[in-house]
Amino acid sequence: MNLSRRAFLSRSSIGIALAGAAMAVPALGAVIKTSAAADKVSMPNGDVEPLVAHVRDLSSGEVSLMVGTEQVVVRDANLAARLYGAVFARKGR
């Protein structure tokens, strides 16, 4: 996946920074795979670093998740759609 830093910042895509203690860092894959039942996901203890999510192309369903120096790329059309949906719902579209 050609995801340069500049492309990440400039191309028409969605990047969402979620800063705070509410994200399940050690079990990112599990979080995504069970996203339909997020309430069942156990949360990590202690402080966690911010999480950045990037959807380059909604149609691919590919979501890049970055925490610290790690990057996990998952293909989850539902998750990608819900991220877009969260944005457009706020904008009333």
Next chain:
Amino acid sequence: MSSHREAPAIAKDPVADSTDLYAFVSPDAPGTVTLIANYIPLEGPDGGPNFFEFGDDVLYAIYVDNNGDAAPDVTYRFRFKTQIRNPNTFLYNTGPISAIDSPNWNRPQLYSVTRVAHGTETVLGDHLACPPCNVGPRSTPAYSALAQSAIHNLSGSHGKVFAGQRQEGFYVDLGSIFDLGALRPFQDLHLLPLPPVAGVNGTKHLNVHTIALQVPISDLTRDGSSTFAGVTDPRAVIGVWTAAYRRKAMIRGDGDDIESGPWVQVSRLGNPLFNEVIVPMSAKDRWNELPPASDSKFVQYVQHPELAKLLPVLYPGVFPNLAGATGSRDDLVAILMTGIPSGIVAGFQNFTGTTLADMLRLNMAIPPSTSPSILGLIGGDAAGFPNGRRVADDVVTIELRAVAGVTYPLVNPGFTPDGAAGVIYDVEDPATNTAPLSYLGSFPYLNHPESGFDVPS
């Protein structure tokens, strides 16, 4: 320039922009090799109140390949951390900085050095102090002593390190060379002629930020050896490059910027001028993102360099033999991408194998020259560029002459270089064997930075 502002993207990111790379057997410590990577091009010495500094958000690295695969075998990583001592003043310094730990220096920068070899990371130094920038006689009196105190020994007898501002040691007639390839001393022969005048060092009175290491030869070789069975010993040859990285994602605002994701390479440098002059504009940014092991995809630009086609056009009638040379420039491929094999230049080789990669190749079995030529190998001095690169080597003239054809007979004996190919230069006639700058005789070799007070932009 060597690699200053050489690609569109990195030109907008000077803190991560590698400008020059040097590698040479230390003339005053021949059991060691000095590796120097410069960053932040064209620093005006008076550029305050926020004077130049390394990027806390940049990972800097110097790589050494010692087995010819263009992959790192020894890596040195550098991370910087800037402090603010007094948050309530706009001043860089609140009084004279007479010592490197002076409380008057309001924005000191510290750094760590990590060596990676055989899969093991070893921190060789931490909380090491950079010197301040050379502000002026009131703020940074006795600068040379101040800078000297910023030379640190690395743990475990792994050598020493310096990171901080230096005088720009690379010389080039910037204003002329980028005005349609003009060489002032020969511009009467240019397609758009002007009267010939002396060359100008466009980087005079500018500074740069230097990361310099002086490490034992045994730290760099594949088997830990420090002596070799002559110049032809393949263990003696290393390939060197530097690279800078930023985090993949950055979210600005909301009080604190957030950086996240893996480190992404944004700048790379091996041989001077490779990305600047060889790689076309459309590929420069991509080249900066790639490792040397990917350089085979750029070999056509070395085999048929654009500059070799331009010279006969820009200087009509001056380079007729070059104009007629249509074959692959395998001399340049050897110089820049594989090293020069044995049997090409008597008593010399710096061949790393058939892997095509832009690395600065150094044969460490060749001792420092007692009478160095700034023209390096083409000046009969095998201790200079393209056998590594020393701080005073006139790499612009060397590469101009090489591209113009002086090295082509090494692989094509039927080619006769044009007379001009062996005499062109841009700043000063190298026949004087004098660089237009002065350097230090010992580590870190690049001279103390120009003072902002003395050299306003």
